Amino acid sequence: MAAKTNLLSASKCNNATSEGKAIRKLHDGGGLYLWVYAEGGKFWRLRYRLGGKEKSLSFGSYPQVSLKEARAKRDEQRKVLDADLDPSAERKAANLRKKLAHANSFEAVAMEWYNKQLHTWVPHHASDVKRRLESNIFPTIGKRPIDQIEAPELLQTIRKIEARGAYDLAHRVLQVCGQVFRYGIATGRCTRNLSTDLRGALTPHKKQHQAAVRPEELPELLRAIARYDETGDKQTRLALQLLAQTFVRTNELIGAEWAEFDLNNALWIIPAGRMKMKAEHIVPLSGQALAMLVELKEISGGSRLVFPGRNRDKPISNNTMLFALYRLGYKGKMTGHGFRAVASTILNETGFNPDVIERQLAHCERNEVRGAYNRAEYLSERKRMMQAWADLIDQMAKGENKVTSIKWAAA
Structure with a gap:
């Protein structure tokens, strides 16, 4: 030189x-x-x-x-230069290698997979998946080329979640990572699904079912809800009562818009984009539910939402009804999702066709051999069932503790 x-x-x-x-x-x-x-x-x-x-x-x-x-x-x-190489060409090659490495990083592959799945998910699930990746995985192995990550490295990352005592979350995050690795294999970015290598390596967790009262405890809960105006607001009381009437998922209720309701035909048509199973869902409305909607229309004050929050363009929080149940003394005993469980139990016990109940719960048939989901399947039976259910709830709220009076409708 x-x-x-x-x-x-x-x-x-x-x-x-x-x-x-x-x-x-x-x-x-x-x-x-x-x-x-x-x-x-x-x-x-x-x-x-x-x-x-x-x-x-x-x-x-x-x-x-x-x-x-x-x-x-x-x-x-x-x-x-002394090695007879061109510095400019070497820099371009290094930049290209860096670009390819980034395209094959775990984060890049994960986000590519995420965007492929996005249209099949409801918004809150999509948000959960993205948050779990961004909070728990990307900070540690996100920049690493996916084909260079080893099982102990992934395990160390997942165990940081376990160290917080979040055993259920650790299993969920590992499951998401497994889906990313499978996508990486399919697209030629890696050859192994490391999540299978970690099978049995995580702390076991007991699946927590969302709390729900027993059928015999439902009458007292309904009476407590009816008195909620004494300590809370009318909108929340109506939300709880309508949730009990329709037993839809909490997110489906609080996100409801007036445009979804065909009040002349007593139907609530929830669009596919808001449903967990991505299929449009019909909820027949009982006379009692229609009366509640009249009250809610006045409370909503012209908002497009049935349950607007303080910001009239956004719905009430997921926690609004959960905290209301806490105030009523049902913390750890009942959740919004619990209304689905107790309705399913009682309706099955009283003799309604299980297929009718499952359709109303929007437990979409996933066996494609049996054909695509028909949103209006069993609709006449569902209308009859939903009115009978509303009548039973009325009787319970007024002091009737038995469910035998609904059996006539199931015949």
Whole structure:
């Protein structure tokens, strides 16, 4: 390598001007130059010859790249030249490798998989999946090439979740990672699903079912809800009562919009985009439910939402009804989802066709051999069942503790 004579100093770089030229090139030896522009910008460049042609390579701007750093970059690239390689071509190759590595990182593959699945998920589930990845996985192995991650590395990441006592979440996150690895295999980015290698390595967890009162406890709960106006607000009381009437999922209720209701035909048609199973769902409305909707229409004050929150363009919180149940003394005993469980139990016990009940619960048939889900299947039976259920709830709220009076409707 030819000897270098350093011509620049920090003070010269600081004080350098273009001296009226469009570009003034200050030499520092070994092919390193500081280009000073008339507009005031200063940029480092390395000039070199390869194959009889003069070429140059940028090192960034001054003072962001100091004189010392620029000289170190020059010396590094001179070693590349001594190996008969082109520094510019080597830089392009390195950038390409970096770009490919990023495209094959766990985070990139995961987000590609996530966006492929997005249209099949309801918004809250999509949000949960993304949050679990961003909070628990991406900070540790997100930038790693997916094909270079090893099972112990993934296990160490998952065990950080276990260390917080979140055993159920740890299993859920590992399940999501397994789906990402399977997508990586399908798209040629990796060859192994590491989640299967960790089978049995996590702390076992007991699946927690959402709390629900027993059928014999439902009458007292309904009476407590009817008295909720004494301590809470009318909108929340009606929300709980309508949830009991329709036994839809909590998210489906609080996100309801008035445009979904065909009140003339006593039907609530929940669009596919808001349903867990991504299939439009019909809820027949009893006379009692229609009366509640009349009250809710007045409370909503012109909002497009049936249950607007303080911000009239957003619905009440998921926790609104849960906290109301807490106030009524049912913490750990009942949840919004619990109304589905208790309705299913009672309706099955009273002799209704299980297929009718399942359709009303929107437990969509997943066996494609049996055909696509028909949103109106068993609709006449469902209308009869929903009115009979509403009548039973009325009787319970008024003090009737037995469910035998509904059996006539199931016949």
